[in-house]
Amino acid sequence: MKRFGPGSVRYYFYHEKKLLLIVTLSGILYNVGMIAGPWFDGQLAQYLYDIFGGTRTAADMYALCLCYALVILGVQGARYVKRLYVRKFANNISLSMKDRLYQHLVQTPKRDMEQADTGALMTKVISDIDTCVEGMRKFTTEIFDTGVVMAAYVVMLVWYDWRLTLCVLVFPPIAYALANSLRRLVAVTAARSKESSGALSGMTLDRISNALTYRVYGEEAIQDQRYEGYLADYEKKMILANLWENTLQPIYKVIAMIGTMLVIWFGGRNVLGTGWESWDIAAFSTYLACFIKLATKSSHAAKLFNAIQKAQVSWQRIQPHLQAATELPDPVPPAAPAALTVRHLSFTYPGSDGPIFQDLSFSARPGTIIGITGPVACGKSTLGQAFLCENPHGGQIFFGAKELGNGHTAPDGIVGYCGHDAELFAATVEENIRLGLSGDIAPVLKKVCMDEDCATFPMGIETPIGESGQRLSGGQQARIALARSLFHPRPLLILDDPFAAVDMATERKIFTSLRQDYSDRIILLISHRLSLFPNLDQVIWLNGDGTSVVATHEALYASCPAYRNLYDLQHAQGGAHHA
Numbered sequence: 001m002k003r004f005g006p007g008s009v010r011y012y013f014y015h016e017k018k019l020l021l022i023v024t025l026s027g028i029l030y031n032v033g034m035i036a037g038p039w040f041d042g043q044l045a046q047y048l049y050d051i052f053g054g055t056r057t058a059a060d061m062y063a064l065c066l067c068y069a070l071v072i073l074g075v076q077g078a079r080y081v082k083r084l085y086v087r088k089f090a091n092n093i094s095l096s097m098k099d100r101l102y103q104h105l106v107q108t109p110k111r112d113m114e115q116a117d118t119g120a121l122m123t124k125v126i127s128d129i130d131t132c133v134e135g136m137r138k139f140t141t142e143i144f145d146t147g148v149v150m151a152a153y154v155v156m157l158v159w160y161d162w163r164l165t166l167c168v169l170v171f172p173p174i175a176y177a178l179a180n181s182l183r184r185l186v187a188v189t190a191a192r193s194k195e196s197s198g199a200l201s202g203m204t205l206d207r208i209s210n211a212l213t214y215r216v217y218g219e220e221a222i223q224d225q226r227y228e229g230y231l232a233d234y235e236k237k238m239i240l241a242n243l244w245e246n247t248l249q250p251i252y253k254v255i256a257m258i259g260t261m262l263v264i265w266f267g268g269r270n271v272l273g274t275g276w277e278s279w280d281i282a283a284f285s286t287y288l289a290c291f292i293k294l295a296t297k298s299s300h301a302a303k304l305f306n307a308i309q310k311a312q313v314s315w316q317r318i319q320p321h322l323q324a325a326t327e328l329p330d331p332v333p334p335a336a337p338a339a340l341t342v343r344h345l346s347f348t349y350p351g352s353d354g355p356i357f358q359d360l361s362f363s364a365r366p367g368t369i370i371g372i373t374g375p376v377a378c379g380k381s382t383l384g385q386a387f388l389c390e391n392p393h394g395g396q397i398f399f400g401a402k403e404l405g406n407g408h409t410a411p412d413g414i415v416g417y418c419g420h421d422a423e424l425f426a427a428t429v430e431e432n433i434r435l436g437l438s439g440d441i442a443p444v445l446k447k448v449c450m451d452e453d454c455a456t457f458p459m460g461i462e463t464p465i466g467e468s469g470q471r472l473s474g475g476q477q478a479r480i481a482l483a484r485s486l487f488h489p490r491p492l493l494i495l496d497d498p499f500a501a502v503d504m505a506t507e508r509k510i511f512t513s514l515r516q517d518y519s520d521r522i523i524l525l526i527s528h529r530l531s532l533f534p535n536l537d538q539v540i541w542l543n544g545d546g547t548s549v550v551a552t553h554e555a556l557y558a559s560c561p562a563y564r565n566l567y568d569l570q571h572a573q574g575g576a577h578h579a
């Protein structure tokens with residue numbers, strides 16, 4: 001039974017349990033073995049003393065040195081294994097968290113991503129994941145390197161002189177307590193510096209992506225000044241965070257080491273035979289070495305607190321993203337053609353006054369092409385996106401017997417979408433169209449009148465098109481995006497202004513092939529340009545006040561003055577023709 005999910009830290013430890021087992025075994029071996037060092041150091045001092053006293057020979061010393069070397073070799077071997085697997089453990093967790101973050105971000109509606117300033121969000125969350133994983137790595141390492149080893153040292157110290165140990169062990173906890181009390185301060189300054197780093201990244205992104213606009217409108221100096229402000233803020237907060245994190249370390253160390261003076265004083269008395277125990281030089285040397293290592297470790301433990309505190313702050317920020325992420329669904333095979341039935345569809349943007357559209361009903365059979373148009377900003381794109389079911393809508397959309405959206409079947413395998421923004425990526429023409437799907441792309445290139453353009457490209461369809469397709473013209477970008485949506489066999493196609501950047505002759509050619517070659521699909525064609533509308537099966541006119549009319553071009557032309565005016569205006573300008 002699974003009791004905790006990806007929104008819990010334990011989930012990530014649990015998933016790496018095999019690596020953790022190796023880390024535990026090698027960690028215990030290494031850290032318990034660590035006390036061998038001080039013990040051998042003491043024995044070496046004693047052997048030296050004995051050699052000068054004539055009770056031992058150099059051969060005894062050689063044998064001891066050999067043993068020392070072998071034991072240390074074994075202990076360091078265990079350390080190597082532990083370190084290697086702790087790194088693997090941290091890398092796996094980092095990958096797993098970043099994968100979940102990626103899944104969450106790609107599933108976040110585009111609208112929310114735009115509102116959340118994705119650039120800054122990504123920088124912040126990625127760096128939070130790194131901090132968090134570093135905290136988990138340190139915690140895992142230090143459980144052994146600090147916890148187990150300190151316990152081993154304490155046992156060793158008690159074994160040599162329990163009364164002296166009680167006295168000297170007062171100081172490391174004081175260092176702990178101080179570290180603990182300053183944890184919050186360290187965390188707060190770290191959080192502020194991270195926030196500032198996120199804001200700076202967002203600003204850098206803005207400065208680069210809008211550089212041309214700022215230059216053209218003489219805004220560069222003002223923007224540079226703003227940028228300097230962000231930079232100065234980042235510098236200040238970063239320095240403060242580093243200061244708190246790093247300058248405390250020597251203070252913890254000094255406090256923890258005060259006990260050394262007691263060891264020298266009381267340990268010396270033990271050697272002289274006037275103390276609580278009777279010691280030889282080996283015991284004194286071993287005890288002192290053990291205590292120094294213990295004190296050093298305890299100051300590391302203070303640093304560990306800081307790392308864990310920072311990790312906790314980061315965890316609180318990334319937890320909602322990891323919790324919300326769901327597994328990416330497997331690709332679904334294309335659905336079979338079916339009828340589309342839309343009943344009383346409505347949509348209102350959160351926080352807006354009124355609906356973009358409401359009570360909109362229509363239906364379509366495979367082979368139908370429906371035009372969607374209306375005044376500027378009347379909601380054409382919003383209506384097209386309703387079929388992607390990213391946001392809840394009112395009413396119902398049925399494709400065949402399947403209801404889409406609002407918790408019902410996701411539109412996988414049903415809807416193909418060619419948005420306002422071509423959404424091309426930095427790869428070749430072919431890869432942008434294919435998106436992993438095999439088959440010959442030549443026919444689809446011909447249908448969108450892109451074959452001749454491709455023939456002029458230096459590497460044909462294998463020509464890289466640059467980030468967002470910036471090496472192509474607007475019309476070429478639009479046609480490649482259209483080719484992509486036609487190449488992927490989806491029975492319901494939403495095409496949002498696909499002809500905005502192509503000339504009218506090309507528009508006609510493409511439309512003819514849409515009619516002839518895609519007669520098994522339903523196409524919703526969003527457009528400002530009405531030249532093709534007399535050839536469409538139906539037209540949806542959005543008034544811009546939430547109301548709409550669904551009719552044939554002829555009926556709409558006769559009954560809707562706004563539609564008629566727009567059509568006539570474009571017709572007079574040569575942009576629309578009666579069928």
Ligand SMILES: Nc1ncnc2c1ncn2[C@@H]1O[C@H](COP(=O)(O)OP(=O)(O)OP(=O)(O)O)[C@@H](O)[C@H]1O
Pocket residue numbers: 111349350352356375376377378379380381382383
């Ligand atoms: N994410 C959003 N949140 C809130 N309001 C939005 C959002 N996106 C669009 N709108 C608003 O919804 C209305 C319709 O926008 P939409 O982009 O759907 O119109 P459109 O008809 O496609 O526009 P255009 O004529 O420019 O192509 C506009 O008033 C717009 O400001």
